[in-house]
Amino acid sequence: MKRFASFREFYPYYLAEHGHRTSRRLHFVGSCGVLAFIALVQRDARWLLAAPVCGYGFAWVGHFVFEKNRPATFRHPVYSLMGDWVMFKDILTGRIRW
Template sequence: MSTETSQRFSSFAEFYPYYLQEHSNATCRRLHYVGSLLVLAIIAYAVMTQQWLWLLAIPLVGYGFAWVGHFVFEKNRPATFDYPFYSLMGDWVMLKDALTGRIKF
């Protein structure tokens, strides 16, 4: 399962290396990217069409892809269970880092 879950972080900068370690499997990372990009697509669609009920799908889509990545490919417990806010930030920073070439897509 997850590495040291009793560990506490005092900042996101301190947390992010741990977050990346928990996402070392490329398929897991890619599933996170798919979920995050679909979240953006859902938001854009809801805004363009004013069909606000689509926004209810965001947690299912965002977490669904990520959790499949963790439980099936990474074989660890998602960091969001222990660090919900840092983990959410980590999803978006990891996507940005992948799109800018800082980490492997």
């Protein structure tokens, strides 16, 4: 397992693991779902349980079906979660192609 000294060092690796456009789209949709479920928490706290299921569900389909790799979540859980949201921002701002 490769070690990373910082998130800055990890992020290029993370992006390389998300080279398939459909996988990136699934990650983006899953992240949107997470935000929607978090918004629903104001009405019922149980929605918070659905947030990670949605986020990881879409992302893992992207990895196993399209990327044909193991999600970085299994090896680098904190950096992977950070990478999800940085990639989400980068897609929103046009830095990464949708």
